Structure formats: structure tokens, C-alpha cells
């Protein structure tokens with residue numbers, strides 16, 4: 467029983483009728499704090515009515531959730547009603563960051579003994595920040611981009627920029643290309659400023675130089691976009707679409723290709739919209755003609771799953787997904803010899819221009835490049851692909867405990883993309899917003915997700931197991 471029980475007003479947080487958090491408010495002087503440090507008014511701004519918050523506690527498994535936030539929010543509703551204009555608290559020392567973020571200010575010396583040490587703090591009615599405990603910067607990104615980026619890579623990005631014509635730049639540039647090619651087992655790569663869409667435009671234009679008819683596959687949003695790339699870049703092709711999330715029937719595709727005498731195939735290797743991996747390698751061992759040119763959008767694949775582009779014609783990729791660097795660099799891997807085009811092609815979209823200028827025809831950002839280079843070193847050292855697989859198994863198991871099953875297209879799923887179909891009455895929009903408020907950015911805003919009531923949790927970045935525990939707790943609390 468608290469010694470001030472008769473004078474306390476308690477606010478409690480309930481989940482399924484169990485108490486999971488509480489705080490007490492009391493306005494009788496002397497406060498508990500004054501018994502530890504003497505009179506406090508000299509430290510405080512002018513006020514008319516004051517109250518002390520005590521006994522703020524939240525059950526361990528809910529500490530990373532909205533409970534503290536909701537309790538304090540309720541406390542502020544209460545003190546506004548009662549017309550208090552300042553609150554004091556003995557703030558636990560290791561939670562100072564949190565208190566300060568809410569708007570508490572420290573005053574006086576630390577109080578307490580070696581078992582529990584507190585910083586006296588106050589907050590005025592006007593300085594309470596209701597928004598969220600987490601600033602945008604503190605949130606953990608479980609998005610398919612921008613991904614969670616390690617401290618070293620962020621540090622590399624913030625370096626003073628170097629000219630793309632300097633020797634130091636070129637050294638890092640060629641080493642980055644070497645490491646990229648070794649990662650994906652391709653002969654060559656060109657790197658340019660741009661998004662994944664731009665990389666796919668560069669790839670489409672390169673396919674166009676074949677002057678032959680091909681096929682473009684789709685079983686998701688990004689497959690649909692490849693078909694659009696095909697039309698916009700005037701490729702001669704047959705579109706081959708199946709419903710989202712279904713696996714391709716490779717022998718049927720080979721049949722179509724043979725019948726129509728098709729020379730190349732273009733598909734999304736890892737379809738980000740569903741998390742499915744399209745196992746194009748079946749084409750290599752199938753009855754398809756062996757000089758078939760296989761072209762891949764490998765934007766979500768590289769860095770997240772084991773890839774081997776030695777048998778493909780070309781593949782596109784970006785810096786800001788599985789490679790755990792900043793978005794802004796696009797790349798196309800290729801194994802063939804690039805010839806000067808006999809048609810007019812925009813300079814920045816023509817691979818030949820890059821080869822002709824030893825890879826750096828135009829301005830390239832040192833910061834983006836150096837961050838990518840630093841990240842490639844980390845990925846290798848930390849065995850990224852093994853880590854993604856472990857995280858995937860772990861979170862899948864945790865989600866199963868709370869009744870959520872990610873969509874998995876048979877065995878062919880990218881472990882860095884968990885797609886969770888939400889069932890009514892739960893809305894992906896509400897869950898995404900709730901998780902954002904609680905410090906986790908998941909993917910729910912793209913129209914193809916919100917239309918289907920899907921949420922995606924992506925493990926493409928520098929994610930740790932502890933991050934996932936907090937996330938699962940927050941989801942548990944939402945459901």
C-alpha cells in the first residue's frame with residue numbers, strides 16, 4: 467500500500483481486464499520529491515496549480531508500446547480538467563531521453579540511493595508533446611526503402627564529397643564495382659544516379675537494342691510495371707500476366723516462347739508487392755532454347771537472397787534495398803559486350819555511354835558511392851543473407867503466436883519481405899499508423915497494399931532481433 471494512498475488519484479492501463487500500467491497523481495505538499503530534496507519552487511517557472519506524478523510503471527512486455535504514452539496522455543487530460551499547469555516527477559535516470567522527448571525538463575541534483583536514482587523534472591501544460599514518443603529519426607525502418615542504415619554507412623555518407631574525376635573517387639568506384647560483380651556473379655556492372663525505375667529503363671533500352679521479339683512476365687505490381695516499361699520503351703514483346711501471388715508455369719512459358727519464336731524474357735526476380743521469388747532458373751534447365759536472353763528486375767533480390775547472374779543477360783538493382791545503403795544509385799549488371807547503338811537513345815539511359823567513359827560519364831555522388839562501398843564491406847562481414855533468413859524464421863514464429871500468418875508463395879519467398887494480409891475488422895492502414903506511432907515503420911501506404919488490406923514488414927536493412935521483439939509487442943498490443 468502506498469503511503470499516500472488516501473491522497474492519490476490513480477490512472478491505470480488495462481488490457482483484457484488486466485492491469486498493465488499505472489501512475490499516481492497527488493497535489494498535497496510536501497511532495498515525495500520535496501521530502502528528498504527540500505523545497506522545489508525556486509527551480510520551477512511560475513505556476514498557479516501544481517501536481518506530482520508518482521509510481522509510473524508499465525509491465526515489462528509493454529514497455530516498448532503505446533502504454534506509457536497513453537497513460538501520460540490521460541494524465542494530461544486529467545490535469546487540464548483540474549486546471550493544474552505544471553507537473554513534477556522523479557524521472558528514472560535511464561529513461562531521461564524519453565522524458566525529455568515528451569517535454570520534461572530536469573532541475574536540481576539527482577536524488578535517491580544506489581538502488582534507484584532519479585532526476586527531478588517538471589513539465590508545463592504547454593510543453594507536453596502529445597505527438598509520439600519517437601521522432602521520425604528514431605523509428606526503425608522495416609520498409610522496402612529507405613531501409614535501416616547502419617551507423618558506419620551513415621557516417622560514410624556524411625563525409626566531405628570528392629570529385630567524381632579524382633583518383634580517390636575512381637579507386638573506390640572500381641572497387642565497388644568489383645565487389646558488386648563478385649556478390650552477384652556477373653561480369654560487369656554500370657552504376658548511375660537514379661531510382662529502380664530508372665535502372666529498369668536502362669535495362670529495357672538495352673533489351674531494345676536486340677531488335678528481337680521477347681516476352682515480359684507479371685505476377686505482381688512490379689511485373690505490371692515491367693510491362694509498362696516494355697510499352698514505353700517500344701519493345702517488341704508478348705505480355706504474359708497471371709494473378710498476383712501465383713507461381714509461373716515455366717513449361718507453359720517455354721511453350722509460348724517456342725511457338726512465337728521469342729528471343730528474350732524479362733521478369734521480376736523478387737516481386738516486392740507479394741514477397742514472391744520467381745525462380746527463373748527453371749528456364750535454364752527447361753526445354754527453352756539455350757541462347758535465350760534472360761533479363762531480370764532484381765531490385766529486391768540483390769543483398770537479400772543468394773543470386774547468381776552468370777547465366778543472365780542483364781539484371782537491374784539499386785543501392786537502397788538489400789544492399790543496405792542510401793537510395794539514389796541504380797545499377798545494371800550484364801555479361802555481354804555492349805555495342806554502340808544504331809538508334810537514338812537518351813545519353814543517361816544508354817549503357818554504352820558508361821562503358822565508353824570508363825563507367826563515369828557524368829556526375830556521381832561520392833557520398834552515395836562511399837556509403838554503398840562501406841555497406842558492401844559490412845554485408846560480407848556480417849553474413850547478411852544468413853541473418854535475413856534467421857530474422858525471417860524468428861519473426862514468422864513470433865507472428866504465428868499472435869495469430870498472424872504471412873503470405874508465402876510456396877517455398878519461393880524472399881525472407882526479407884513478409885506480406886501480412888489483415889483480416890477484417892483490422893485495417894492495414896490503422897495498424898501501420900499505430901506501429902509508426904510506436905516507433906516502427908512498416909509498409910502499408912503504397913496503393914497496391916492499402917487496396918488489399920496488406921501490411922509488409924521488410925527485413926532488408928540493418929535490423930536486429932531486439933527490434934523485432936519490440937515490433938511484435940506493439941502488434942500484439944494493437945490486435
Ligand SMILES: Cc1ncc(COP(=O)(O)O)c(C=O)c1O
Pocket residue numbers: 610661662663664666688734736737738739763764765766784
Ligand atoms: C522489384 C522492384 N522493381 C522496381 C521498383 C521501383 O523502384 P523505385 O521506386 O526506386 O523507382 C521497386 C521499388 O520498390 C521494386 O521493388
